[in-house]
Amino acid sequence: MGSGDIMTPLLSAEEAAHSRALMERIAAEVHAAGGWLSFERFMALALYAPGLGYYSAGSVKLGAGGDFVTAPEVSGLFSRCIAAQCAELLAPGGEILELGAGTGRMAEVVLRELAARGQLPARYAILEVSADLADRQRRRIATLPAALAERVVWLERLPEHPFDGVILANEVLDALPCRRFAIERAEILELGVAIEDARLIEQSAPADAALTAEWTRLSAQLPAPLADGYLSEICLRVAPWLAGIAECLARGAVLLFDYGLPRAHYYHPQRLTGTLRCHFKHRVHDDPYVNIGVQDITAWVDFTRVAEAAEACALEVAGFATQAAFLLGTGIERLIGETDDLVEHARRAGEARRLLLPGEMGEAFKVMALTRGFDRPLGGFALQDLRSSL
Numbered sequence: 155m156g157s158g159d160i161m162t163p164l165l166s167a168e169e170a171a172h173s174r175a176l177m178e179r180i181a182a183e184v185h186a187a188g189g190w191l192s193f194e195r196f197m198a199l200a201l202y203a204p205g206l207g208y209y210s211a212g213s214v215k216l217g218a219g220g221d222f223v224t225a226p227e228v229s230g231l232f233s234r235c236i237a238a239q240c241a242e243l244l245a246p247g248g249e250i251l252e253l254g255a256g257t258g259r260m261a262e263v264v265l266r267e268l269a270a271r272g273q274l275p276a277r278y279a280i281l282e283v284s285a286d287l288a289d290r291q292r293r294r295i296a297t298l299p300a301a302l303a304e305r306v307v308w309l310e311r312l313p314e315h316p317f318d319g320v321i322l323a324n325e326v327l328d329a330l331p332c333r334r335f336a337i338e339r340a341e342i343l344e345l346g347v348a349i350e351d352a353r354l355i356e357q358s359a360p361a362d363a364a365l366t367a368e369w370t371r372l373s374a375q376l377p378a379p380l381a382d383g384y385l386s387e388i389c390l391r392v393a394p395w396l397a398g399i400a401e402c403l404a405r406g407a408v409l410l411f412d413y414g415l416p417r418a419h420y421y422h423p424q425r426l427t428g429t430l431r432c433h434f435k436h437r438v439h440d441d442p443y444v445n446i447g448v449q450d451i452t453a454w455v456d457f458t459r460v461a462e463a464a465e466a467c468a469l470e471v472a473g474f475a476t477q478a479a480f481l482l483g484t485g486i487e488r489l490i491g492e493t494d495d496l497v498e499h500a501r502r503a504g505e506a507r508r509l510l511l512p513g514e515m516g517e518a519f520k521v522m523a524l525t526r527g528f529d530r531p532l533g534g535f536a537l538q539d540l541r542s543s544l
């Protein structure tokens with residue numbers, strides 16, 4: 155996501171009312187639970203509470219008038235490169251499934267690019283948890299030529315038939331609700347929320363069995379114990395999320411794009427306050443307890459966890475690289491140079507800089523390919539192989 159400065163603007167009256175309504179919904183659940191809710195549950199409600207959560211309700215979210223910008227919104231070049239990778243992976247009759255398709259921009263561009271290459275998928279399915287974003291996707295897809303638009307379907311759940319093709323997810327893993335923890339006297343505590351003076355406050359509690367077991371396993375892998383006061387995130391939803399996807403994938407690949415790190419860097423002793431970030435009107439900050447329901451809450455992805463989860467469901471980690479290396483490997487330079495129009499060339503070069511430069515999206519964002527029944531090398535990972543860092 156694109157970021158801005160730390161100051162957050164004030165809420166409009168409508169946003170304030172929406173935020174209050176969600177806050178009341180969360181407070182009721184805190185009371186019903188005996189006074190404390192895990193951060194994971196708080197994040198699930200803040201983002202997905204029916205009718206009120208950030209992704210369930212009607213705020214603009216993505217794009218200039220929203221809160222953040224993702225790579226498909228920055229430039230069509232991103233999705234054209236993804237289409238190039240899909241073209242290598244798709245067998246005749248193969249399908250694409252996009253999880254969390256945002257405004258539908260990636261679907262639109264991938265379909266146009268694959269049509270131009272004469273390699274359209276039999277179907278382009280979208281699984282979207284936000285009814286509001288699904289509406290936006292439908293409106294955008296309706297502007298495509300009929301031969302493309304008619305291939306797009308929206309699913310309520312993962313396909314039940316054996317899926318042959320490519321499953322895409324850009325910035326979806328970072329939106330899965332995560333646990334937050336703090337180290338105190340060399341013990342792990344779970345962070346959550348309580349109510350004080352009618353306001354949400356952060357409060358720690360003893361970690362439950364699932365978090366304790368995971369922490370014991372994970373801390374044994376770290377080179378040194380984490381200091382008291384260290385705070386970070388663990389996303390226990392990655393494994394069940396991926397297991398569901400793996401269950402339906404008969405042949406093909408899952409391509410995951412997100413900002414994240416291998417575990418040793420994710421839990422680096424100097425990353426003292428974790429990876430949680432909130433996005434509100436193009437400002438980035440780290441307070442999830444303000445602007446509830448009208449700001450996005452995300453956490454970076456521990457890609458070692460994704461690789462472990464993949465292995466557990468018999469998917470092969472076929473590639474892991476920075477976004478920059480993936481885009482260069484799938485031909486972004488050729489796409490930039492494919493025009494004689496100098497203005498268009500300059501525009502593409504400017505967009506590519508945002509996608510590629512290390513200080514922009516090029517390095518923090520990673521791409522991981524998980525395959526089943528496909529053993530040819532993938533162009534997106536020809537230039538860089540970071541798998542040994544996992």
Ligand SMILES: C[S@@+](CC[C@H](N)C(=O)[O-])C[C@H]1O[C@@H](n2cnc3c(N)ncnc32)[C@H](O)[C@@H]1O
Binds near residue numbers: 283
């Ligand atoms: C940060 S947005 C990214 C949107 C889009 N992929 C893009 O790059 O512009 C996260 C998206 O994931 C969706 N989402 C969140 N959890 C999901 C889940 N479990 N399954 C499918 N989509 C999900 C959200 O509704 C939203 O569309």
